[in-house]
Amino acid sequence: MTAAQPESTALFTDHYELTMLASALRDGTAQRRCVFELFARRLPDGRRYGVVAGTGRLLEALEHFRFTDAELTALAESRVVDDATLRWLADYRFTGDVDGYPEGELYFPGSPILTVTGTFAEAVVLETLALSILNHDSAVASAAARMVSAANGRRMIEMGSRRAHEEAAVAAARAAYLAGFTATSNLEAGRRYGIPTAGTTAHAFVLLHDDEEAAFRSQLAALGPQTTLLVDTFDITAGIDAAIRAAGPELGAIRIDSGDLGVLARQAREQLDRLGARNTKIVVSGDLDEFAIAALRAEPVDAYGVGTSVVTGSGAPTSGMVYKLVEVEGRPVAKRSSHKESRGGRKAALRRHKPTGTAIEEVVYPHRGPEPERGEHDRALQVPLVRAGQPVADLPTLEESRERLRRALVSVPWEGLKLSHGEPAVPTVFLG
Amino acid sequence: MTAAQPESTALFTDHYELTMLASALRDGTAQRRCVFELFARRLPDGRRYGVVAGTGRLLEALEHFRFTDAELTALAESRVVDDATLRWLADYRFTGDVDGYPEGELYFPGSPILTVTGTFAEAVVLETLALSILNHDSAVASAAARMVSAANGRRMIEMGSRRAHEEAAVAAARAAYLAGFTATSNLEAGRRYGIPTAGTTAHAFVLLHDDEEAAFRSQLAALGPQTTLLVDTFDITAGIDAAIRAAGPELGAIRIDSGDLGVLARQAREQLDRLGARNTKIVVSGDLDEFAIAALRAEPVDAYGVGTSVVTGSGAPTSGMVYKLVEVEGRPVAKRSSHKESRGGRKAALRRHKPTGTAIEEVVYPHRGPEPERGEHDRALQVPLVRAGQPVADLPTLEESRERLRRALVSVPWEGLKLSHGEPAVPTVFLG
Structure with a gap:
């Protein structure tokens, strides 16, 4: 405690x-x-x-x-x-x-x-x-369990703290983990309950830098090549090119946080494979709920970041x-x-x-x-x-x-x- | 603090x-x-x-x-x-x-x-x-403000703590008060922010006693005749009779927590007036949101108790x-x-x-x-x-x-x- x-x-x-x-x-x-x-x-x-x-x-x-x-x-x-x-x-x-x-x-x-x-x-x-x-x-746990079922074994990261009261967010992270989520963004939940925490960067980090590739290189230097690079700040295709240029084909993952996630994940997978980054995983986030997660089941998605819908019990x-x-x-x-x-x-x-x-x-x-x-x-x-x-x-x-x-x-x-x-x-x- | x-x-x-x-x-x-x-x-x-x-x-x-x-x-x-x-x-x-x-x-x-x-x-x-x-x-404040508008000057008591995370409930009480609610049921909000708190009894109190009138007499002895008696545990008409029998026509208020609140409020008002309890107020509660509150505008309701809908932002x-x-x-x-x-x-x-x-x-x-x-x-x-x-x-x-x-x-x-x-x-x- x-x-x-x-x-x-x-x-x-x-x-x-x-x-x-x-x-x-x-x-x-x-x-x-x-x-x-x-x-x-x-x-x-x-x-x-x-x-x-x-x-x-x-x-x-x-x-x-x-x-x-x-x-x-x-x-x-x-x-x-x-x-x-x-x-x-x-x-x-x-x-x-x-x-x-x-x-x-x-x-x-x-x-x-x-x-x-x-x-x-x-x-x-x-x-x-x-x-x-x-x-x-x-x-929260009841909604989260449906999302975990929909994700069918793929990694689930709870990242809804910002959409919930600050203490409710900690309890929500706990409930989502109980329901099978893999990790949370919430550091207090990590401290209080020992839940694994996860996170890398937001669009702000890319915008802070002179260009996207400079941001990627900085992140890679600090967090290593297994990190997740956020590629949708400007143009996703150019972002993925820059990511692999900066990280090489051993990059851990990319994250896409906007747009039609199914289409984008497929395009990203093809592009990554073409660039030789066959093991680079694809994380998607952005207004996901259990239905959106299920709809992505056939797509080459490796992990989901879920925010608002899980911490608010998805309706x-x-x-x-x-x-x-x-x-x-x-x-x-x-x-x-x-x-x-x-x-x-x-x-x-x-x-x-x-x-x-x-x-x-x-x-x-x-x-x-x-x-x-x-x-x-x-x-x-x-x-x-x-x-x-x-x-x-x-x-x-x-x-x-x-x-x-x-x-x-x-x-x-x-x-x-x-x-x-x-x-x-x-x-x-x-x-x- | x-x-x-x-x-x-x-x-x-x-x-x-x-x-x-x-x-x-x-x-x-x-x-x-x-x-x-x-x-x-x-x-x-x-x-x-x-x-x-x-x-x-x-x-x-x-x-x-x-x-x-x-x-x-x-x-x-x-x-x-x-x-x-x-x-x-x-x-x-x-x-x-x-x-x-x-x-x-x-x-x-x-x-x-x-x-x-x-x-x-x-x-x-x-x-x-x-x-x-x-x-x-x-x-919470945005939802609460709509409810306050709908109530058109009538008293509003926030009583949704039980439907929200325990700390979020305190913040919700504060937000509802900011938006014009009159009081909260939440004692921590009273302590932390000086918000007026309110509450009298639940159905459990009536059920605890040998009969309804015994419960009413006990409550009146402890809280005085200005209290609010909850009259819908068994039969509302009998409950109102018992309430006035126990309290006399100077009873502060009755509360109705279930049923068709508009119809029941009208019947209750007629019954109270007939019993000479013309100043006894009518408090209604039970799944109220801004729409239900507005729908009761023409009814003889003096105060609303609002729970789930206000603390969850009404959708x-x-x-x-x-x-x-x-x-x-x-x-x-x-x-x-x-x-x-x-x-x-x-x-x-x-x-x-x-x-x-x-x-x-x-x-x-x-x-x-x-x-x-x-x-x-x-x-x-x-x-x-x-x-x-x-x-x-x-x-x-x-x-x-x-x-x-x-x-x-x-x-x-x-x-x-x-x-x-x-x-x-x-x-x-x-x-x-």
Whole structure:
């Protein structure tokens, strides 16, 4: 962890959580045993699956969820809550349990992605923190996973930091890496999470110099012949000629950042081959999303640089997950005034698979049972994350979560990997 | 400022900025005097105007843009740059100038929103930081301003934190407030920026209790009769009856969070009036965007709670601004390979107005002159923000920027305030 992490995460909280707490402390209901569930009522428009991301960040933020003097003073000055509530907050430590889908797991409508068990008081104040992190990170990972599928094994570099809030950019780099991106441009993500970073030069570097070839020679002298030269500042054909003149045929890669990338990649490949630079790779970037990536599948592209679309969730910048009270003192509860109905009671989930490993359905059932019959290819989806306030041992690393997702995507029925809009890849079946 | 601000902002930077720096330090071009401009090539699809937001946050982040031992060690370990570059970074202080549109100003395609003047080395490394902050904050403020126009003077509460990255949520609350929102749910935004915070209870609070009226009585005891009771957990009509039974006709407000809000608001108003609660206000929330807000204009709604749509820029989560090198040692430079052409040379801008105060056009012209003729109703748009590395005195407060936007919106031609898609409210005219 780094200095760039907040010392306390306790005010990443909505005002109403503390006023509910104040009222509940006053009337005695604050100590009732509650279960809150975090889930998505639906996937973003036409998506086939969602990817759980952010769990690791949430567990870390939970450890820093402390009302220190700084937070208490701020709350006192703004009169958000009364003195009794401030005293309670001063001692706040989450002492409950958290279960959930591990990072890198797929989710579908109604999947119980996170289950928080504890007193009303200790669990209600975590709503915003949990949702902010999971809604953001899962949105990015869900979009990124589609792009990785579309790229079909080619290298993917996340370079969208400039199009996202500066801290969201770091989390987005993490989520994209989780989803299978190869590297990020974001240096803070490199420091904080150990994600490989990548980058060479922008058009500004070429324009800074007296001519393109001078810029290329300078870059080669500093970064070596395996670097990537950006060839589209003036004229791409002339740029490629200059690149090979400066670097020789052992040049690592060229990057094209504008224009009709398919046509340009083909022309560039022919030109490079003609110049003997058969191993020089072609990196393309510039307004790529999963559809544009897929459209380039037949072209001689070796790597994609993806910016805006991945960090903004490619049309779905949030996952729409909610955090709902489902059980009070063992009694199922649910809102029931409208179309936004929820299912009361704590739930568990398993995913059924064919013997081939292909997923068939998401089964969501009452946690108290009865447990549905479970075939040898089915698996339970929730795992313990926090016990009595402490993160469990052996939480997965980012690399392990990345591998989990890779394996999970192999289980998606082939229709579910299509980029086109449609139904979730597997249906959610609610029992009980 | 608070503990939740990073100590150093220096790694909110893309890898390629430091590799460009390394190459330029090596070949001597790093010290060339440069001008970078930050601008948007276009507004998000069909938008009529953009709102500049984030400048204040950027100036603060710039003061914390320092490569301390922690950053240098991370860069050394990951071998991003060579030792000479690390030594240069250790002494990094921005010593140049920044001019720009003040926060709360409108912008249009090509408006020179920010101009950074300095050596290549000191200016190139600010690209990602500047773009992350302005792209995010302006996206939220631009969407929020449309919602505020649509609400036509009614109270607006930003409550979207849960649908955004936890730090982005704080910045979004600030941007929404800048754009005219009345309050935010986000407690960190309250602490960090002094924005009024608001909130009372969620459905969970009602479900926690043995019945709805018990929950209402508890809330009233803790928060007083001016509170807002959430009446749609079970049945809205019964909920309103229970609310007035518990609070009496002096109840502050009710909130409806689901269903057909127009119909429900009308029914609720009639019911409240019938119960003698003529001053009890009606707050509505639930998937509101600028169009839904406008559609409720004729209904008896007193305040709107807006979540997802405002924090995600209502379909445009980033502003698409870019940071381009436009001048090197006084010589205009520009990329020219494709449709993404840029105009070289440092630019200035003024906005022409009719004698009535209505804006007519955005005039962007070469900074070196000639200055276009300027009528008494026209005004220059850039102001000094940083001089020789130091923020200028008397930077506007958030309240002043909020007032600036309020006045600027009055100058927009009436067609430009329409929510429907169309051309920018005023054309940008490029001279020279």
